[in-house]
Amino acid sequence: MTATGAPAVAEEAAARFRELYGAAPDGVWAAPGRVNLIGEYTDFNDGFVMPLALPHTAVAAVARRTDGRLRLHSAQAQAQATPQAGATAQAGAGAQASRVVAAGGRRGVVELEAAALRPGGVPGWAAYPAGVVWALREAGHPVGGGADIHLTSTVPTGAGLSSSAALEVATALALNDLYGLGLTGPDLAVLAQRAENAFVGVPCGVMDQMASARCTAGHLLHLDTRDLSCRQVPFDPAAHGLRLLVVDTGVRHALGDGAYAERRAGCEAGARALGVRTLREVPYDTLPEALGRLDDPVVRACVRHVVSENRRVERTMALLDAGDVRAVGAVLSEGHASLRDDLRVSCPELDLVVSSALAAGALGARMTGGGFGGSAVVLAGEDAADTVASAVADAFAAAGYRAPRVFPAVPSEGVRRLL
Structure with missing residues (x-):
């Protein structure tokens, strides 16, 4: 988690920070989004997952403050004119606790008081970095001096690729470094998960944050979410004549809308009954x-999915260890059927990705992430990958859907300091 150079994105983030705040940042940090190869809805059941980090990252240019103020800016939110100029929001029950200000005179900067942060009190994208500050303070870490933060991201939002976790983990490492907290990657991931669970209000498991914090280039992360032990598994599809594709359907999901929480509740009810x-x-x-x-x-279907999905992760691990990467495709397709039929978290667009990819010769495909939209992964032979991608695009056009975005999943580096 140290600097390996200062790519253009870091210099650009630092330059934008200077425009916003009138001084240079103390550093620039980046954390990746992730795609999960196999192991869905298992992390909050203490199960197994197998994600990889994507090249797409959230980048945080940050400077430490000493007056307790937290100032936040997002390049993407400003581009989308969100939040609106002049908008304000009071912080929940304790109205005196904090106020979010997005005045046009401050060019989209959200201003908060670190000591006044309360769960549910910060709307929109700003809740993710603010939640990290809150979680660190709740855990007793001395970050009360505040910070100025400028964020920019290439992780597609709502695509099931963990854009929120990337924001959280980049912010967490920046504050860890600037305040000398001495926290490890797993520590940062757990704190970032708490920010999303308790502050933002999304009952996610720990996989997304652990993937962003712990993945390494050229590897899958085999993670046991019960004890957070992990193994870096070499993964080079090209060496086996294969390509792993991500297909972003363009259907945006929101895990805070209750459907994800309902599935989690079904799993918890199954555990109690058993x-x-x-x-x-x-x-x-x-x-x-x-x-x-x-x-x-409903509970029975939740149990069947989770127990069989843990088994699919174990099967995938055994196939990778044996060098039989092609056979992983069939396991991916089995996982999609379980997510579609038992958990009912797919959607017509995701199902069309899977069916059209398989019909065009893909070895396997499945939705990835929380579902209800987002992305799918497709494993195909290198010689068939372009044909498969074209077939998916043609199927979307025939169905009247917006064209999907297709790109290769390249196992990339986890969170690190850039500058």
């Missing part, structure tokens, strides 16, 4: 017996 703390404790070979003990069909 007398275990989490569904991780249900062995795959006992799944038929466990399902027979559940009367609620």
Whole structure:
């Protein structure tokens, strides 16, 4: 998590910071988005996941303050004219606690008091970096002096690629470095998850933040979310004549709308009914017996997905260790069927990606992320990848959908300091 050079994006972020705040930042940090190869809706069940970091990053230019103020700016939010000039929002029940100001005179800068941050009190994108400050303070870390932060990101928002986690982890590492907190990658990930859970209000598991904080270039991250132990798994599809594609459907999801929380509640209800703390404790070979003990069909479907998905991660790991990367494709397709039919978190666009890719010769495909829109991953032979991508685009056009964005998933570096 140290600087390896100052790419153009870091210099650009630093220059924009100087325009906004009138002085140079103390540093520039970057954290990636991620795509999850396999292991969906397992992280909050203490299960297994296998993500990789993308080249797309959130970049944070940051300077430490000493007056307790937190000033935040997002290049993307300003470009979208959000928040609106002059808008204000009071901070929840304690109206005296904090105020968000987005006055046009301050060029889209959101101003807060670090000591006054409260869950639910900061709307929109600013809740993610503000939530990190709040989580650090709640954990007893001395970041009360505040900070000036300028954020810019190339991670597509709402695409199931963890744009929010990238913002959180970049902010967390910046504050860790500037305040000399001495926190590890897992520490930062857990604090960033708490920011999203308790401050923003999205009940996500820890995979997204751990992927952003712990992934390494050229590897998948095999993560056990029960104890946060992980293994870096070499992953080079090109060496096997393959290409892993990400297909962004353009359908934007919002995990805070309740559907994700309902699935989580179904999993928790299943664990209670089976007398275990989490569904991780249900062995795959006992799944038929466990399902027979559940009367609620929705809960039963949640249990079936999670227990079988953990098994799919184990199967994928075994195939990668054996060098049989092509066979991973069939496991991806099985995972999509489970997400579509048991959890019911897919959508017509995601299903069309999978069906059209497979019909065009892909080895496997599945939705990735929280679902209800977002992205899919497709594993294809190198010689068939362009044909598959064209077939997906043609299928979207025929269905009257907006053209999808297709790009290769290149396993990239996790959070680091750029400048």
